Amino acid sequence: MDRKVVVPGDLLSEDAKRSGDGTYIKDKCVYSLLYGLANYRDKINVIPLAGKYIPAPGDNVIGTVKDITFSNWIVDINSPYDGLLHISEFPTRIDSEEMSKHLRIGSSIMTKVKDVDPTMKVELTLNDRKLGKIMTGQVIEISHTRVPRLIGKGGSMISMLKKEVNCNIFVGQNGRIWINGGAEDTDLALKTIHLIEKEAHTNGLTDRIVAFLKSEKGARS
Amino acid sequence: MDKSDISFFKDGLRLDGRRADQLRPIRIEVGVLARADGSCYIEMGGNKVIAAVYGPREVHPRHLQEVTRAIVRYRYNMASFSVEERKRPGPDRRSYELSKVSREALEPVIMTSYFPRSVIDVFVEVLQADAGTRTAGINAAAVALADAGIPMKSMISSCAAGKVADTIVLDPMKEEDNFGQADLPIAMTPGGDITLMQMDGGLSPDEFHQAVEMAMKGARDIYEMQRAALVEKYGKIEASTIEVNACE
Numbered sequence: 001m002d003r004k005v006v007v008p009g010d011l012l013s014e015d016a017k018r019s020g021d022g023t024y025i026k027d028k029c030v031y032s033l034l035y036g037l038a039n040y041r042d043k044i045n046v047i048p049l050a051g052k053y054i055p056a057p058g059d060n061v062i063g064t065v066k067d068i069t070f071s072n073w074i075v076d077i078n079s080p081y082d083g084l085l086h087i088s089e090f091p092t093r094i095d096s097e098e099m100s101k102h103l104r105i106g107s108s109i110m111t112k113v114k115d116v117d118p119t120m121k122v123e124l125t126l127n128d129r130k131l132g133k134i135m136t137g138q139v140i141e142i143s144h145t146r147v148p149r150l151i152g153k154g155g156s157m158i159s160m161l162k163k164e165v166n167c168n169i170f171v172g173q174n175g176r177i178w179i180n181g182g183a184e185d186t187d188l189a190l191k192t193i194h195l196i197e198k199e200a201h202t203n204g205l206t207d208r209i210v211a212f213l214k215s216e217k218g219a220r221s
Numbered sequence: 222m223d224k225s226d227i228s229f230f231k232d233g234l235r236l237d238g239r240r241a242d243q244l245r246p247i248r249i250e251v252g253v254l255a256r257a258d259g260s261c262y263i264e265m266g267g268n269k270v271i272a273a274v275y276g277p278r279e280v281h282p283r284h285l286q287e288v289t290r291a292i293v294r295y296r297y298n299m300a301s302f303s304v305e306e307r308k309r310p311g312p313d314r315r316s317y318e319l320s321k322v323s324r325e326a327l328e329p330v331i332m333t334s335y336f337p338r339s340v341i342d343v344f345v346e347v348l349q350a351d352a353g354t355r356t357a358g359i360n361a362a363a364v365a366l367a368d369a370g371i372p373m374k375s376m377i378s379s380c381a382a383g384k385v386a387d388t389i390v391l392d393p394m395k396e397e398d399n400f401g402q403a404d405l406p407i408a409m410t411p412g413g414d415i416t417l418m419q420m421d422g423g424l425s426p427d428e429f430h431q432a433v434e435m436a437m438k439g440a441r442d443i444y445e446m447q448r449a450a451l452v453e454k455y456g457k458i459e460a461s462t463i464e465v466n467a468c469e
Contacts (some may be wrong), residue, residue: 005455007448008330008367009375009411024374033332033374035367035451049455050259051370052277054336080277080339119288120337145370 003039006032012044022046037201049201053079053144053174055122059113060131062139062176063124065103071096073103075111078141078174081120085111089125091132108134110170110178130170137168137180140190142197144175149200150193157196157206164213165189188216229385229397236397237266241390244380244439249360249450251368259369261450263361266394267351272361274369277339291336295324297358299347319355326359326379326408326417332372341371352398353381359408359417364447368454376447377416379408380439382432384424389432391439405429407436411444 006012012023013030020043022034032038036048055061055077063075063083075083087099094102103109110132114125126132142150150171151158162169167181167189179189192209199205229236239245245266254260257273264270280286297319301310312320323345331341343366345358356379363377383393385401398404403422409415415437424432 005452007376007451008373022372026374031374033372034370036370037455048370050368052258080279080336118337120339 006038020045059173061174062172083122083124085124146200251454259365261361261364265357268357269349270357272365274365276341277336280340290333291339295343303350330374352395375410378440378444381406382436
């Protein structure tokens with residue numbers, strides 16, 4: 001895999017068809033839009049090293065209710081834009097007056113971005129079996145730019161992690177992660193996630209994490 | 222001091238020992254502030270400037286918000302201790318103007334349409350001034366914007382040229398700026414698109430072309446340094462993980 005540090009404006013390719021995320025095309029050439037790592041595959045993607053989370057439809061996110069209006073919960077999703085959870089997106093039918101009984105200000109929810117319109121009005125939904133209010137476990141925050149690495153290709157990293165540490169884990173694309181399990185298991189999960197965050201840009205990470213988990217477990221027993 | 226008292230050149234070199242087309246020494250550090258989304262500290266000769274970028278984030282006050290794009294706010298501020306005679310703190314005519322022209326120098330490359338209804342705040346604080354603080358501020362701000370992960374079409378580099386004792390010089394320092402005949406700061410993309418040009422004093426058309434050429438060359442050199450500073454920061458991240466591996 002060919003990777004390179006690039007800054008905005010760097011020429012990446014002279015083939016406009018290879019333009020991927022974090023790039024733009026000018027005069028049939030591909031240039032970088034971001035300061036980050038350029039990934040040369042069929043398409044050239046530039047992975048940013050920093051930046052704010054921008055919601056996209058279909059993203060799983062973890063949010064905190066920060067206000068309640070007549071028919072919406074306003075949810076902080078660790079982004080410049082607030083999420084709106086409409087009363088009709090709650091799994092059960094509830095009355096407008098009873099909204100605060102189900103989700104209060106300060107409640108954390110695992111939710112999903114249903115739609116984002118061009119003015120960045122973000123609509124959330126709770127209508128999925130794995131979504132809902134967070135009652136147990138803990139939520140940690142990492143940079144959202146590291147989330148793809150934590151999930152791995154086709155979910156390889158996260159499914160391996162879930163199995164190895166014996167915890168329930170819900171990864172929000174906005175960088176918030178919910179972990180639920182025994183105290184020791186949770187500790188190990190936290191340690192591993194921080195390690196992944198720190199080494200997100202290195203190669204062969206999954207193998208190293210497997211080795212790390214093995215040695216940690218060996219130390220425990 | 223009278224103008225005629227100063228000689229700007231000694232044995233063909235300038236007062237600080239530079240050639241006419243030489244920049245002052247530059248040092249750039251990326252990510253110096255933990256609370257900011259992106260930051261940069263730059264020293265250009267005697268100038269010491271720090272830039273911080275916050276955002277994109279929600280716009281306050283609300284009425285400034287634009288529905289289709291992000292707005293950019295740029296605040297240039299000089300510390301009261303940055304100049305010889307204490308500067309009265311707070312914004313004044315000069316800093317309003319510099320904030321405006323600097324913002325307009327950076328805005329064309331920022332992809333504001335990616336972040337509707339938000340704001341990108343850039344704060345530039347001059348800690349020590351030695352002529353050419355606007356160029357130092359723009360250079361630092363461009364690096365800080367990149368560090369914050371904000372999408373830009375290219376970097377922006379800025380440099381000034383001036384005229385002293387009928388000679389065109391690059392990157393004038395304080396004496397040359399105060400007692401010189403002209404000052405011409407520019408900002409541009411590495412591709413050569415100029416986003417800022419100001420002139421103070423007078424130049425003939427020929428001198429003007431020569432000065433622009435010289436300042437553009439200076440800006441290109443500065444671009445290489447900005448780039449190197451950003452690449453170096455990534456190297457540091459990588460080095461720290463090697464240490465982690467060693468600890469295991």
